[in-house]
Amino acid sequence: MEMSQVAYVLLFLVTAGLLFRLRRRGAAPAELTTTAHRPHPNPVLGNTVEFIRNRRRFFDWRALTPLTFVQKLRRLLNVGNSRRLREAVDVIDDYAMSVVESKMARREDGDPDLLSRFKAAMDEEDGGELGAMFPTPEGKRRLLRDVVVSFVLAGKDTTSSALTWFFWLLAANPRCDRRVRDEVSRSPDGDVKGMHYLHAAITEAMRLYPPVPFNGRVAVADDVLPGGAAVRAGWFANYSAYAMGRMEKLWGDECLMFSPERWLQVGDGDGDAGEFVGVDAARYPVFHAGPRVCLGKEMAYVQMKTVAAAVLRRVSMGFSMEVAAPAPSMKSPPAYEMTATMKMRGGLWVRLRKREE
Numbered sequence: 413m414e415m416s417q418v419a420y421v422l423l424f425l426v427t428a429g430l431l432f433r434l435r436r437r438g439a440a441p442a443e444l445t446t447t448a449h450r451p452h453p454n455p456v457l458g459n460t461v462e463f464i465r466n467r468r469r470f471f472d473w474r475a476l477t478p479l480t481f482v483q484k485l486r487r488l489l490n491v492g493n494s495r496r497l498r499e500a501v502d503v504i505d506d507y508a509m510s511v512v513e514s515k516m517a518r519r520e521d522g523d524p525d526l527l528s529r530f531k532a533a534m535d536e537e538d539g540g541e542l543g544a545m546f547p548t549p550e551g552k553r554r555l556l557r558d559v560v561v562s563f564v565l566a567g568k569d570t571t572s573s574a575l576t577w578f579f580w581l582l583a584a585n586p587r588c589d590r591r592v593r594d595e596v597s598r599s600p601d602g603d604v605k606g607m608h609y610l611h612a613a614i615t616e617a618m619r620l621y622p623p624v625p626f627n628g629r630v631a632v633a634d635d636v637l638p639g640g641a642a643v644r645a646g647w648f649a650n651y652s653a654y655a656m657g658r659m660e661k662l663w664g665d666e667c668l669m670f671s672p673e674r675w676l677q678v679g680d681g682d683g684d685a686g687e688f689v690g691v692d693a694a695r696y697p698v699f700h701a702g703p704r705v706c707l708g709k710e711m712a713y714v715q716m717k718t719v720a721a722a723v724l725r726r727v728s729m730g731f732s733m734e735v736a737a738p739a740p741s742m743k744s745p746p747a748y749e750m751t752a753t754m755k756m757r758g759g760l761w762v763r764l765r766k767r768e769e
């Protein structure tokens with residue numbers, strides 16, 4: 413064999429070895445992939461669902477793996493996953509832009525909504541802060557588009573994730589279920605403000621299953637965390653609300669149990685559940701903490717309590733609801749699916765039955 417042939421063979425082996433390693437490093441871990449689903453009966457809807465599912469799977473993987481050289485190259489060349497991500501972002505952006513455009517075309521009457529308020533803030537003639545940041549009409553439309561996307565992401569998936577786990581946890585803990593129903597039935601006017609037990613039960617559900625299970629920041633400069641750990645500029649500083657919600661050090665021996673009572677100050681023993689008492693955001697970072705804490709926290713509680721109370725009231729009155737799957741037992745909790753929010757794998761299946769009069 414000539415020297416040049418040997419060189420080719422060596423080059424081939426090195427390249428093949430390198431590609432094999434990169435493939436292995438790049439492969440999405442099995443636990444991040446979604447479960448198999450039955451084909452959707454409507455092919456158009458089915459395709460859309462599949463499209464979103466694939467994009468989401470890809471997003472998870474990107475969020476959880478460091479940016480490798482190959483990923484950077486793909487982004488630069490706009491191929492593979494990077495191209496698919498851009499296409500998916502375009503689908504979402506187009507939808508959000510259509511919402512903005514229909515708002516722009518409509519004359520406002522009645523109470524202004526959030527989007528109108530953002531629009532008004534940008535249109536301020538005296539050069540308000542937002543108006544100055546986005547001076548061109550195109551820039552303003554793009555900002556409004558991003559507002560739509562952020563609020564849908566921030567407000568919809570989070571509360572629906574929390575309520576899914578909440579209803580499953582109630583089914584797995586009949587004693588707590590009874591207490592919530594008692595409280596809801598004692599307030600027929602539907603005022604959720606005074607429902608302390610319900611508030612505690614939702615808070616406790618989010619301790620065990622936080623809708624945003626992990627979160628992080630990138631350090632802009634070298635720093636030392638309060639615990640003494642050094643962080644260099646450009647490093648990720650991540651935390652997991654999921655892990656923190658299950659730490660014995662923070663929540664005691666019964667950290668894995670669902671116990672809304674841990675959030676209640678003992679009542680007067682007169683059927684009163686007691687007052688809800690919250691804790692420091694550093695111990696319960698479900699809504700994040702500090703200057704970028706969730707802006708919708710109070711609104712989220714009102715929404716979740718209203719929906720939960722309405723469902724439970726209706727269930728108590730005319731229907732019975734039974735969790736069909738996953739089987740409600742704290743000994744075998746449902747699997748979760750790691751996306752940007754914490755979903756129950758396969759969703760929560762319930763059976764509703766109209767009660768006989």
Ligand code: HEM
Pocket residue numbers: 563566567568570571574622623624627628697698699700703704705706707708709711712
């Ligand atoms: C159970 C429900 C919710 C949970 C667990 C939750 C959690 C969070 C978390 C962890 C963050 C910090 C994200 C980050 O900066 O890394 C955040 C930010 C935010 N949330 Fe929520 N959220 C919920 C519901 C809502 C709702 C209903 C809205 C509004 C309709 C909302 C609006 C926002 C906004 C605007 C921010 C950005 C705040 C900023 O960066 O200054 N959230 N949320």
